[in-house]
Amino acid sequence: MGRVLAVSAVLLGGLIMVGMLATAKPPPRRVVEKPVKPPPPTREERLRAEPLPEVLAPLVSIAQPKLPSGPGDWLSEHPEDGQSLAQHKVDCRPVVGRVIYLVPAGEFSEAAKKVIDRLEPLLAAHFQLPVKRLPPLSDAIAGKSERPHPDFGAQWLTRDILEGLEKVKPADAAAVMAITMVDLYPDPTWNFVFGEASYDGRVGVMSLARTGDLMTEQTVVLERSYTTAMHEIGHMFQLLHCVAWECPMNGSNHQVEADSRPLEPCPHCLAKLMVATGMEPGKRWKELRAAFREAGLLRGVKEIDREVGAAVVPAVVVPGAIVPGAVDGGGAGGG
Ligand SMILES: [Zn+2]
Numbered sequence: 001m002g003r004v005l006a007v008s009a010v011l012l013g014g015l016i017m018v019g020m021l022a023t024a025k026p027p028p029r030r031v032v033e034k035p036v037k038p039p040p041p042t043r044e045e046r047l048r049a050e051p052l053p054e055v056l057a058p059l060v061s062i063a064q065p066k067l068p069s070g071p072g073d074w075l076s077e078h079p080e081d082g083q084s085l086a087q088h089k090v091d092c093r094p095v096v097g098r099v100i101y102l103v104p105a106g107e108f109s110e111a112a113k114k115v116i117d118r119l120e121p122l123l124a125a126h127f128q129l130p131v132k133r134l135p136p137l138s139d140a141i142a143g144k145s146e147r148p149h150p151d152f153g154a155q156w157l158t159r160d161i162l163e164g165l166e167k168v169k170p171a172d173a174a175a176v177m178a179i180t181m182v183d184l185y186p187d188p189t190w191n192f193v194f195g196e197a198s199y200d201g202r203v204g205v206m207s208l209a210r211t212g213d214l215m216t217e218q219t220v221v222l223e224r225s226y227t228t229a230m231h232e233i234g235h236m237f238q239l240l241h242c243v244a245w246e247c248p249m250n251g252s253n254h255q256v257e258a259d260s261r262p263l264e265p266c267p268h269c270l271a272k273l274m275v276a277t278g279m280e281p282g283k284r285w286k287e288l289r290a291a292f293r294e295a296g297l298l299r300g301v302k303e304i305d306r307e308v309g310a311a312v313v314p315a316v317v318v319p320g321a322i323v324p325g326a327v328d329g330g331g332a333g334g335g
């Protein structure tokens with residue numbers, strides 16, 4: 001049986017050989033060069049490519065594109081499309097009132113009062129709007145839906161505070177922001193929230209409860225309070241979460257994620273602020289740099305120096321703006 005099979009194989013091999021000899025040589029194959037089509041740009045790439053005002057356009061070269069989100073990060077849990085400049089122009093209602101009001105809610109220690117004192121000049125410089133204080137919001141309003149929390153003692157429902165602020169909002173308010181030492185929750189199904197804002201009402205609330213030790217970590221507490229306040233007030237000017245760049249307008253699901261953000265907004269969120277408040281970037285950089293320095297937030301000073309270094313060319317220097325090498329305004333050639 002084995003021998004018969006072997007013979008068949010030899011015969012078959014012979015037939016194949018004959019077949020190959022009889023076949024004509026195939027013509028050389030032509031290689032047609034098809035243009036390689038690049039993949040269509042992602043939503044994030046399209047947002048990053050959107051044209052910017054001239055003064056901000058060079059900042060794209062130093063901005064960090066949004067890094068991929070890990071498990072538990074905001075975008076992994078809350079996928080978002082972001083917001084183009086064009087869309088923000090449509091979304092942003094005119095900012096008629098010109099004052100940002102801060103409102104203490106609940107009990108305030110001396111250390112917490114100091115945080116608000118130090119926040120005021122930072123927010124005024126960032127938004128280029130005056131910042132004033134309103135009398136404290138009553139506990140009856142702010143703590144209406146209190147629930148216990150094992151680590152923070154108690155949590156307050158943000159909605160109670162937002163509704164309370166609507167009632168005390170002055171006519172000249174651009175935005176009203178409550179600040180409390182009590183931890184917050186936005187909905188019974190959520191664990192906590194750093195802060196929350198109402199887009200339509202232009203009111204918001206933030207908590208100092210998770211910012212750190214108010215006595216021994218003052219710089220960290222101030223940095224975290226500043227980024228939460230400017231993020232929430234940014235929402236009040238109809239800025240949605242940024243998905244294009246690493247930016248303080250990114251959503252944050254936890255403290256490590258929030259701490260990883262730069263203090264300065266990305267070029268596109270700065271452009272949105274220009275639309276909302278009419279702020280002039282050169283004047284803003286000069287005043288915010290001074291405020292960061294005064295507050296000891298050296299990370300902010302460094303970020304502004306990078307922005308100024310990238311952005312300022314003589315053609316776009318406006319009266320009162322910073323010029324390279326003189327960002328303090330007092331150095332040689334300061335303007
Ligand atoms: Zn947000």
Ligand SMILES: [Zn+2]
Pocket residue numbers: 242243245246247248249250265266267268269270
């Ligand atoms: Zn941004």
